[in-house]
Amino acid sequence: MELAAVLNWIRRPDHPSGGRRDVPAGLWSKCPRCATLVYRKELERKLRVCPRCSYHHRLSAADRLALVLDEGSFEEHDEGLVPDDPLGFVDEQPYPARIEEAQRRTGVPEAIITGTGAIEGRGAVVGAMEFGFLGGSMGAVVGEKVARSAERAGERRRPLVLFSASGGARMQEGALSLMQLAKTSVAVGRLSELGVPFISVLCDPTTGGVAASFAFQGDVILAEPGALIGFAGRRVIEQTIRQKLPDGFQTAEFVLEHGLIDAIVPRGDLRPTLGRLLRLCGAPPAPAGAAAGPLPTLADGRPV
Amino acid sequence: MAVPSNLAGPAGRPGASAPSDAAGERLERDLERIEQKVDELKRITAAEATVDLTQQIAALTARAEALREAIAQDPTPWQTVQLARHPGRPKIGDYIAGLTTEFVELHGDRAFRDDPAIIGGLGLVDGHTAAVVGHAKGRDTRENIARNFGSPNPEGYRKALRIMRLAEKLRAPVVTLIDTQGASPGKEAEERGQSEAIAGGLLGMSRLRAPIVAVITGEGGSGGALAIGVGDVVLMLDKAIYSVISPEGCAAILWRDGSRGREAARALRLTARDLLGFGVVDEVIPEPSGGAHRHPDQAVAAVAAAVRRHLAALTALPTEDLLKARYAKYRRIGYLKDLGQTAAPAGAQGASGTAGEGA
Numbered sequence: 201m202e203l204a205a206v207l208n209w210i211r212r213p214d215h216p217s218g219g220r221r222d223v224p225a226g227l228w229s230k231c232p233r234c235a236t237l238v239y240r241k242e243l244e245r246k247l248r249v250c251p252r253c254s255y256h257h258r259l260s261a262a263d264r265l266a267l268v269l270d271e272g273s274f275e276e277h278d279e280g281l282v283p284d285d286p287l288g289f290v291d292e293q294p295y296p297a298r299i300e301e302a303q304r305r306t307g308v309p310e311a312i313i314t315g316t317g318a319i320e321g322r323g324a325v326v327g328a329m330e331f332g333f334l335g336g337s338m339g340a341v342v343g344e345k346v347a348r349s350a351e352r353a354g355e356r357r358r359p360l361v362l363f364s365a366s367g368g369a370r371m372q373e374g375a376l377s378l379m380q381l382a383k384t385s386v387a388v389g390r391l392s393e394l395g396v397p398f399i400s401v402l403c404d405p406t407t408g409g410v411a412a413s414f415a416f417q418g419d420v421i422l423a424e425p426g427a428l429i430g431f432a433g434r435r436v437i438e439q440t441i442r443q444k445l446p447d448g449f450q451t452a453e454f455v456l457e458h459g460l461i462d463a464i465v466p467r468g469d470l471r472p473t474l475g476r477l478l479r480l481c482g483a484p485p486a487p488a489g490a491a492a493g494p495l496p497t498l499a500d501g502r503p504v
Numbered sequence: 505m506a507v508p509s510n511l512a513g514p515a516g517r518p519g520a521s522a523p524s525d526a527a528g529e530r531l532e533r534d535l536e537r538i539e540q541k542v543d544e545l546k547r548i549t550a551a552e553a554t555v556d557l558t559q560q561i562a563a564l565t566a567r568a569e570a571l572r573e574a575i576a577q578d579p580t581p582w583q584t585v586q587l588a589r590h591p592g593r594p595k596i597g598d599y600i601a602g603l604t605t606e607f608v609e610l611h612g613d614r615a616f617r618d619d620p621a622i623i624g625g626l627g628l629v630d631g632h633t634a635a636v637v638g639h640a641k642g643r644d645t646r647e648n649i650a651r652n653f654g655s656p657n658p659e660g661y662r663k664a665l666r667i668m669r670l671a672e673k674l675r676a677p678v679v680t681l682i683d684t685q686g687a688s689p690g691k692e693a694e695e696r697g698q699s700e701a702i703a704g705g706l707l708g709m710s711r712l713r714a715p716i717v718a719v720i721t722g723e724g725g726s727g728g729a730l731a732i733g734v735g736d737v738v739l740m741l742d743k744a745i746y747s748v749i750s751p752e753g754c755a756a757i758l759w760r761d762g763s764r765g766r767e768a769a770r771a772l773r774l775t776a777r778d779l780l781g782f783g784v785v786d787e788v789i790p791e792p793s794g795g796a797h798r799h800p801d802q803a804v805a806a807v808a809a810a811v812r813r814h815l816a817a818l819t820a821l822p823t824e825d826l827l828k829a830r831y832a833k834y835r836r837i838g839y840l841k842d843l844g845q846t847a848a849p850a851g852a853q854g855a856s857g858t859a860g861e862g863a
Contacts, residue, residue, distance in 0.1 A: 460697045
């Protein structure tokens with residue numbers, strides 16, 4: 201998608217733009233959709249789903265992994281990969297400065313965390329995107345980590361489970377970002393030939409070059425309720441067709457109705473649903489006492 | 505220890521080598537002044553029957569032509585964008601005519617409708633069957649409207665992949681011709697799964713058991729271009745562009761000012777010369793003097809010759825080798841740094857960055 205729509209959305213001060221910062225340090229949190237004030241502990245207990253309107257707050261990559269993985273099962277891989285600046289790209293600030301700022305704000309080195317873990321006792325290769333990191337945009341590092349995850353899934357014959365949350369390809373790496381669509385596609389294509397299943401979970405938002413590559417190449421494609429899912433930006437479409445788009449356009453519900461995804465899974469059901477799918481896909485039980493790498497933590501400091 | 509290394513991608517980076525915007529714009533301004541002068545002289549001639557300025561007009565027109573040629577010879581990135589979009593550039597029909605004989609166009613995705621923004625079919629290239637698929641910009645406004653200015657809908661990408669699958673079955677190679685602003689942004693496109701259609705094209709091409717030569721002939725507009733562009737060899741005309749986003753779209757996002765496309769065009773490094781250095785394209789096809797629109801026949805002949813040469817080489821390769829090389833080619837594109845690796849899988853590579861197929 202044109203990143204414009206997504207970026208403008210992020211810039212809206214009243215809108216959550218990442219995992220942690222949408223819950224202020226105070227005791228109460230205001231739902232961005234229904235404006236209800238929710239006791240923060242209550243919101244955490246509900247997995248950040250608004251108890252009044254069921255709005256699914258965005259989760260950071262670490263929180264996402266904490267939500268679905270068995271405790272202590274996560275082992276991170278490739279966390280040392282960080283972006284370069286091949287174009288020498290400068291807009292209002294140089295690309296390396298933007299990266300540094302994103303790293304500082306999110307506490308993660310890039311827009312995806314990848315590794316291995318277990319879901320309800322079944323081993324899987326997993327990755328979760330960090331929308332707060334430059335809009336979850338895909339440059340060479342995201343492409344590389346997704347491709348390595350697919351390769352790792354193939355080698356270990358473990359299903360691949362990826363949670364996407366991205367505005368699309370990263371402009372600051374130019375056509376090299378575009379090529380990450382091809383990079384992830386060759387890796388997913390070969391994984392498919394090896395007969396290893398790939399479950400893609402579309403989180404809010406999944407658009408542009410990520411939607412148009414690995415996210416829509418899953419054997420099973422799930423989405424969270426209300427997630428923005430589509431290719432082109434809403435504003436670009438409205439300008440092109442010269443009419444307003446209806447409410448609910450490009451939502452998880454919209455793509456389900458149009459036959460483009462398999463199911464919408466409320467956050468509370470995500471772990472059991474993935475567990476059941478992994479069993480049905482024949483994923484072997486995870487080895488007991490799986491090595492624990494550096495653990496992601498929940499927003500309240502609780503380890504995964 | 506932090507050891508920055510290009511894990512992936514070609515060694516060395518291309519420096520920006522296009523002329524500065526200042527120099528290029530000076531030529532543009534000169535051209536504009538001369539064109540205004542010619543208009544003025546023509547007006548005078550029309551108004552005053554007694555004045556004959558034919559000679560002056562001819563001289564100035566010749567100078568304007570020379571300036572246009574000079575600009576096209578060494579364009580700035582923004583001028584390259586204009587040249588890549590020039591309405592007089594050869595269209596897919598010209599390339600098909602120059603490359604194939606006995607071409608039969610195949611229509612439709614077998615599911616929804618025929619997308620006129622994509623033309624595809626079978627023909628003979630040097631006596632052998634080949635599939636040719638590409639974006640179809642129109643020759644005039646009427647055809648452009650009918651073909652949605654070469655911006656495909658999902659059914660266009662599904663048609664393209666269907667024709668490529670046919671080539672695979674026939675053990676025939678595939679030639680794709682890329683010239684689009686991008687995939688169509690529209691209500692129906694979203695309803696029918698534009699993302700899935702592009703993702704499906706990428707996935708299909710990534711493992712297609714047939715040689716693929718992709719040529720960027722004009723505009724390579726983002727995912728809508730790449731969806732038919734995953735070639736074993738990617739060629740690019742030297743005034744074509746290939747980018748993750750249009751310069752205007754990029755400027756609108758970064759500076760909230762779509763009119764700053766000139767700056768964005770330079771920042772995006774979207775010219776053939778830049779992309780050759782980055783390993784995004786494999787070969788640049790020189791255009792005739794002044795650009796492809798000045799001598800369309802020569803441009804078509806140059807493209808056809810390059811495609812024939814690469815087809816001959818690729819069709820000699822065993823399919824397995826072809827797929828391995830294609831995997832490695834796309835697997836290594838991009839630049840990144842590794843600040844310390846843990847538990848890299850055997851298939852993911854070290855500093856050399858070449859990803860093996862047989863991991």
